[in-house]
Amino acid sequence: MKTRRLDNYGKINRDKILSFSWDKKNYKGFEGDTLASALLANNIGIVGRSFKYHRPRGIFSSGVEESGALVTIGSKDRRDPNVRATTQELYNGLEASGQNAFPNVNFDLAGINNYLGRFFAAGFYYKTFMGIPPFEWGRGTTIWMFFEKFIRKAAGMGSASELPDPDSYEHAHDFCDLIVVGSGPAGVAAAIEAAEKKLDVILVEQDSLVGGDQLAENNFDNSQIKNQLENLGIKIMTRTTAFGLYDNCVVGLLERVTDHISTPNVNIPRQRFWTIRAKHIIVGAGAIERHIAFNNNDIPGVMTVNASKHYLNRYGVLTGKRIAIATNNDSVYETAQQLSEAGANVTVLDSRTNFEIETNKSFEIRKGYVPYNINGSKKIHSLDVSKSENMNKSETINCDQVLLSGGWSPAVHLLSHRGVRPKWDYSNACFLPSDSKENITMVGSSRGLWNKNDCIASGIAGTTDALNRLGISKTNYFFPKPGGWKNPIQPLYEVKYKKSRSKSFVDYQHDVTTDDVRLAYREGFISVEHLKRYTTLGMANDQGKMGNIIGLSLMAELLNKEIPEVGTTVFRPPYTPVSIGALSGRNVGKHFRPLRVTPMHQWNIDHGAKMIEVGLYQRPWYYPKENETLSDSYIREASTVRKTVGICDVTSLGKIAIQGPDSTEFLNRIYSNGFSKLQVGKARYGIMLRDDGIVMDDGTSWRLAENEYFMTTSTGEAAKVMSWLEELLQTRWTNLNVNVTSVSEQWAGVSVAGPKSREVLNNCVDDYLVITNNNLPFMGVTSTFLKGNIPCRIARISFSGELAFEVYVKSDFANTMMDLLWANAKKYDGCLYGLEALGALRVEKGHVAAAELDGRVTIDDAGLSKMASTKKSYIGSAMRKRGVLKNNDREILVGFFPTNLKETFNAGTIVCEKNNIKGQGIGRITSVTYSPELGHWIGLGFVKGGLDKWKDTNLVGADPVRNKQMNLKVVSPHMIDPKGERMYA
Amino acid sequence: MIRINCPYCGERDHSEFSYGGDATINYPSLDSSEKEWTEAIFFRKNIKGFQFETWHHSNGCRMWLVVERSTVTHEIKSVKPCHPNLQKVVENNK
Numbered sequence A: 001m002k003t004r005r006l007d008n009y010g011k012i013n014r015d016k017i018l019s020f021s022w023d024k025k026n027y028k029g030f031e032g033d034t035l036a037s038a039l040l041a042n043n044i045g046i047v048g049r050s051f052k053y054h055r056p057r058g059i060f061s062s063g064v065e066e067s068g069a070l071v072t073i074g075s076k077d078r079r080d081p082n083v084r085a086t087t088q089e090l091y092n093g094l095e096a097s098g099q100n101a102f103p104n105v106n107f108d109l110a111g112i113n114n115y116l117g118r119f120f121a122a123g124f125y126y127k128t129f130m131g132i133p134p135f136e137w138g139r140g141t142t143i144w145m146f147f148e149k150f151i152r153k154a155a156g157m158g159s160a161s162e163l164p165d166p167d168s169y170e171h172a173h174d175f176c177d178l179i180v181v182g183s184g185p186a187g188v189a190a191a192i193e194a195a196e197k198k199l200d201v202i203l204v205e206q207d208s209l210v211g212g213d214q215l216a217e218n219n220f221d222n223s224q225i226k227n228q229l230e231n232l233g234i235k236i237m238t239r240t241t242a243f244g245l246y247d248n249c250v251v252g253l254l255e256r257v258t259d260h261i262s263t264p265n266v267n268i269p270r271q272r273f274w275t276i277r278a279k280h281i282i283v284g285a286g287a288i289e290r291h292i293a294f295n296n297n298d299i300p301g302v303m304t305v306n307a308s309k310h311y312l313n314r315y316g317v318l319t320g321k322r323i324a325i326a327t328n329n330d331s332v333y334e335t336a337q338q339l340s341e342a343g344a345n346v347t348v349l350d351s352r353t354n355f356e357i358e359t360n361k362s363f364e365i366r367k368g369y370v371p372y373n374i375n376g377s378k379k380i381h382s383l384d385v386s387k388s389e390n391m392n393k394s395e396t397i398n399c400d401q402v403l404l405s406g407g408w409s410p411a412v413h414l415l416s417h418r419g420v421r422p423k424w425d426y427s428n429a430c431f432l433p434s435d436s437k438e439n440i441t442m443v444g445s446s447r448g449l450w451n452k453n454d455c456i457a458s459g460i461a462g463t464t465d466a467l468n469r470l471g472i473s474k475t476n477y478f479f480p481k482p483g484g485w486k487n488p489i490q491p492l493y494e495v496k497y498k499k500s501r502s503k504s505f506v507d508y509q510h511d512v513t514t515d516d517v518r519l520a521y522r523e524g525f526i527s528v529e530h531l532k533r534y535t536t537l538g539m540a541n542d543q544g545k546m547g548n549i550i551g552l553s554l555m556a557e558l559l560n561k562e563i564p565e566v567g568t569t570v571f572r573p574p575y576t577p578v579s580i581g582a583l584s585g586r587n588v589g590k591h592f593r594p595l596r597v598t599p600m601h602q603w604n605i606d607h608g609a610k611m612i613e614v615g616l617y618q619r620p621w622y623y624p625k626e627n628e629t630l631s632d633s634y635i636r637e638a639s640t641v642r643k644t645v646g647i648c649d650v651t652s653l654g655k656i657a658i659q660g661p662d663s664t665e666f667l668n669r670i671y672s673n674g675f676s677k678l679q680v681g682k683a684r685y686g687i688m689l690r691d692d693g694i695v696m697d698d699g700t701s702w703r704l705a706e707n708e709y710f711m712t713t714s715t716g717e718a719a720k721v722m723s724w725l726e727e728l729l730q731t732r733w734t735n736l737n738v739n740v741t742s743v744s745e746q747w748a749g750v751s752v753a754g755p756k757s758r759e760v761l762n763n764c765v766d767d768y769l770v771i772t773n774n775n776l777p778f779m780g781v782t783s784t785f786l787k788g789n790i791p792c793r794i795a796r797i798s799f800s801g802e803l804a805f806e807v808y809v810k811s812d813f814a815n816t817m818m819d820l821l822w823a824n825a826k827k828y829d830g831c832l833y834g835l836e837a838l839g840a841l842r843v844e845k846g847h848v849a850a851a852e853l854d855g856r857v858t859i860d861d862a863g864l865s866k867m868a869s870t871k872k873s874y875i876g877s878a879m880r881k882r883g884v885l886k887n888n889d890r891e892i893l894v895g896f897f898p899t900n901l902k903e904t905f906n907a908g909t910i911v912c913e914k915n916n917i918k919g920q921g922i923g924r925i926t927s928v929t930y931s932p933e934l935g936h937w938i939g940l941g942f943v944k945g946g947l948d949k950w951k952d953t954n955l956v957g958a959d960p961v962r963n964k965q966m967n968l969k970v971v972s973p974h975m976i977d978p979k980g981e982r983m984y985a
Numbered sequence B: 001m002i003r004i005n006c007p008y009c010g011e012r013d014h015s016e017f018s019y020g021g022d023a024t025i026n027y028p029s030l031d032s033s034e035k036e037w038t039e040a041i042f043f044r045k046n047i048k049g050f051q052f053e054t055w056h057h058s059n060g061c062r063m064w065l066v067v068e069r070s071t072v073t074h075e076i077k078s079v080k081p082c083h084p085n086l087q088k089v090v091e092n093n094k
């Protein structure tokens, strides 16, 4: 087929031929083409199938408002669906394909949906979801469940690659005085004026070239503008979309760095997500031409008038030979003239009857005519037109293209992101931006200015406004009045034709027709927000840039109201789609979140540790020998601790230095148990409650000196506790002289546990006398030295229930400490143990941990009533017995054994009475382990009424997730050594 | 994005801060009744307009701040340290 490219038109680089593929066939284009212009040049009219009805669709526009030419770019792991062909720059080797069609866009089997239209009308999803009358109306979702997969397959667009994204993305930040969005005449004038007034300016342009709509002018050369901007030191960001405005003049940008390059440098990110913090924002985002709703207004070959001007003058493509232009305004005549000069046979149908326009008379103008029906299905054969006053008088125009201009909508989207509602302007038939109290100024045609000189003047005025608001100047300025056409626009949104049986589209991308809007009205969905959701008007990724106003006008007509009374929907970011990759940036894979390791991390790995994530921390999970499994390993480790000795890295615990004369008073207020009498050289286990009486965290505090404590917290709550202590000291108890410092990173900690732990330590400390039972009794604390003159802190604290010590050294000495302890532990057949064995040991002892202290548990629930002092007031003391917290049937901490000791159970099991297995039961199991000491599985958890109520009753553990049930008995949570004789040894 | 002008660190993104809560509550003494504590903990005004609230510069200087912010527009009128002694230091350094 012959090319549509004209020799003497366009700014494409004809010396550089690019080859690309469309639906697996090869074509040629030029450097400077978009995919859309190259497709048009190659005479490809059908580029997609519509969302619901699978109607053939062509290219409607030349920009971001495109709602027809949505295609898939690339393949395999670089397959990108729903890309606008109109903004995709062509590159050598580009692979593009049509969407939503089988086998292809030219012949699509699902095109049958077009004839089943009444089933796919507005509200279709909701109605199907409710059941289909009369069979199962209101009875639920059976039919939906049955049809869902077919419907989802039939109605949809392109599909994303399911493979990992091979490209990298970057987050970047910048600051400036003024950011200008849009490089049309207004934006450029604003930027130049600001730079001359010494402001630091960033100019953002979504296109690859600066110039805005001037790029559609046949004699426009943008290099001069570009040089001028650069010489003034303006930072120009092309291929960059300002997708959203946020509080405090923060602008979100998406820079497409390599999307136009065939083989990008792998060291360059594909896209950059910019956060710009500006002092003022000027938006010159332009305006978008609307179409007109009438029968079959979606046949390939329909386009906006301005788009055809772009294709002609920028890309050298004449989009039709016999062109009918339908309009209600003056903006089309320059284009009509140029198209006709380029060789097309042009007829303009203007709905207005009384107007004067100067042309070179190279084309026909039919005053008072409107289009009402297109004949054709895959391409346009002819257009039925009639007198707008008398629809009975009609005739048919032979044409191969229909260009539409229903007026222009200023791009007020970015301002709308800031909650500023636009106001309807009757004389220009469009929404105009309202003034913003924030430092945002709208300029150019995005404030409804239709000619270039007005746009330039508005840009300069915009910068003056910015300078005034920034307090740099106090200059009077004025904006030109909206408008600028010689003849007024005549509102025209829809041309109705009684005989029509086909479809008249409002929103091309979501296949919303004028009938859908009427149906929504009849069914009561008359508010704009309801109309939008019921019909999905404006909910596709073009956000109704072309069609929203038409939908509004139809609803206004139905309600017998004016458009401003019907309202407008709020635009939300992003202005154009932003890829998930750009949002996540480099925060993927291992960089998804920060990684915390202990100073002996490598030592642990070198000694065979398998690691597990605990919050952000990597902690040793277990240390398997040869072929041991996880359970083999932790059972051996836990047994070894009880028999001889084990060493466990506990560095991830939170550590806080508490210093100052009021430290004791402070601790006495934040812990539920007494701290006022804790002697120097002693540690105490303490529980912190929240203001509302629920347990926040538990840990130990060591009194190192009169006014100095060393606090440990749980791993998970460390950051929260630190913030909490700071809050109390800075906001509530500002007269307390206490300083808190996080020293979690400064100290490496290890637990040495087991009957042989003292003997191991004897060989490791400088002076073994400091750790004798007399000198370091249970809960004793000492600051001493490990061999090699390593300062350390030792506390005799036990989590395992065995004789045990926690040893802390400065983080730099961590490996030396581990070497020393491990060398000596081996002499007693000791082991290294991980989190799994630690868990087994504490469950056997009935010690609560994060699984139990889940933010719902009181100190009494946790069986720790004796930790709640009655002699003092503390945080949470007034509230811990409030309302429901004092009920008798609260769930209390207990232990669980399976009745048949050979059985197992899992955490999460619901505890029920035998004949009442349902709902939430009477309790739950929170932690389970195999107990090496007892030789069977045990659990910790909660049951209503606690041990006393259920100790002689057989209960049932229900585990519906794993489809499992077992008989249980309730036991004391202190499942071994309940008197704690071992710890005191 | 809200930008908060920390008196110690300067203007920073809100993502560096953690939200605290109502800064106007006078927490009762620890030995006060359950009723007084209930009032202090659970009852909040739902202000449309400017309110005083605490923010913690948790990824910065760790200072707790009183921020006067509009719940409608996010406009921030004032930022100062919660602790009166720190307030004085800021005042003296102005």
Ligand SMILES: [Zn+2]
Pocket (backbone or CB within 6 Å): B006, B007, B008, B009, B010, B057, B060, B061, B062, B063
């Ligand atoms: Zn700060």
